[in-house]
Amino acid sequence: MPFIDSKITVPVAKDKKEAIKSRLGRAVSALHKTESYLMVGIESDYDLWMAGEKLERGAYVSVSLYGSASPADYDRMTASICEILEDELGIPGRSVYVTYHPVSDWGWNGSNF
Secondary structure, eight states: OEEEEEEESSOOOHHHHHHHHHHHHHHGGGGTOOGGGOEEEEEOSOOOEETTEEOSSOEEEEEEEEBOOOHHHHHHHHHHHHHHHHHHHOOOGGGEEEEEEEESOOEETTEEO
């Protein structure tokens, strides 16, 4: 059960959110997961600063993952996230920051996996 939470500095139209969500649904296979349990959050018009400078076009993406993946899997996922945000929103990869959070306990529907 992955959760991909994105904080994006630019406005994101509804159709772009849908496109990003769909593409992340395919990209999550890099982590050996499927879209059937994927949760996606997209927050646009978000203020981000890096090294004291406001990012005009940037994103912070947090990927929580039930279990973990290999460094190579994370590399593939980061590449996909950067490609998606550049294609859909014109955000360059150098302004996309991705973190991964392996989770050992994940609750849903009144119990834990």
